[in-house]
Amino acid sequence: MVDALLLDLSGVLYDGDEVVPGAREAVRRVQASGLPVRFITNTSRKTRSRLLAQLGQLGFHVEDEQLFTAVDAARQWLRQRSLRPFCLVHRDIVGEFDEFEQNDPDAVLIADAAEDFNYRNLNRAFQLCLAGAPLLGVGYNRYFKSGDQMLMDVGAFIRAIEFAAGVEATIVGKPGTEFFNQVIASTTAAPARALMVGDDVFGDVEGALEAGIPACLVRTGKYRAGDEERVAGDFQVVDSVVEAVELALA
Numbered sequence: 001m002v003d004a005l006l007l008d009l010s011g012v013l014y015d016g017d018e019v020v021p022g023a024r025e026a027v028r029r030v031q032a033s034g035l036p037v038r039f040i041t042n043t044s045r046k047t048r049s050r051l052l053a054q055l056g057q058l059g060f061h062v063e064d065e066q067l068f069t070a071v072d073a074a075r076q077w078l079r080q081r082s083l084r085p086f087c088l089v090h091r092d093i094v095g096e097f098d099e100f101e102q103n104d105p106d107a108v109l110i111a112d113a114a115e116d117f118n119y120r121n122l123n124r125a126f127q128l129c130l131a132g133a134p135l136l137g138v139g140y141n142r143y144f145k146s147g148d149q150m151l152m153d154v155g156a157f158i159r160a161i162e163f164a165a166g167v168e169a170t171i172v173g174k175p176g177t178e179f180f181n182q183v184i185a186s187t188t189a190a191p192a193r194a195l196m197v198g199d200d201v202f203g204d205v206e207g208a209l210e211a212g213i214p215a216c217l218v219r220t221g222k223y224r225a226g227d228e229e230r231v232a233g234d235f236q237v238v239d240s241v242v243e244a245v246e247l248a249l250a
């Protein structure tokens with residue numbers, strides 16, 4: 001049995017509005033066992049409170065302190081440095097950054113802005129970074145799955161600004177080691193005694209391995225045949241979170 005279980009949300013517990021078969025029961029099983037469980041996501045199209053409400057509606061009981069989001073990590077990073085961010089984020093989460101002065105920005109934050117990834121906004125981000133503003137990104141996620149479609153995620157937009165301005169982003173969410181460290185620090189587990197479960201072989205699996213956390217790739221969500229070949233290192237591959245939970249509790 002592991003000492004802590006880290007679960008990605010989208011693609012592991014649910015896929016769009018559909019709960020992964022057996023996922024609810026599997027999560028309940030873990031919670032009943034007393035094993036510390038943390039939910040860890042780069043999702044940045046919803047506020048934290050909406051995410052918690054959605055999890056509840058889907059039948060997952062997640063405590064506020066068990067949920068770790070890249071958006072929270074971004075806010076914390078900006079707060080610690082007293083920065084004035086230009087927030088290129090989804091319009092639904094603009095309010096999550098109300099605490100920051102955003103006139104005359106001296107930092108750039110890029111999350112999944114969806115339709116707001118237009119030339120005007122990207123060029124503003126580029127100009128600020130070229131002038132020396134630090135670039136902050138939620139994650140290098142390539143794509144995500146929503147219903148039956150793959151959708152382009154934030155990673156390529158962060159890469160575009162890096163490329164144009166000749167800078168390197170600080171990644172506050174997965175696969176950033178600091179994010180995994182933060183989550184592990186909220187438990188009493190050593191990294192090597194935890195297990196990260198995700199459907200993203202780069203963000204979830206490779207990121208966890210780099211942080212010294214064993215990982216398990218599930219064949220649900222955005223998983224595509226052959227994904228396990230795309231990343232070096234030892235990790236498990238299972239059909240779904242149901243088997244991952246069995247591994248964690250075994």
Ligand SMILES: [Mg+2]
Nearest residue numbers: 008010011199
């Ligand atoms: Mg996922």
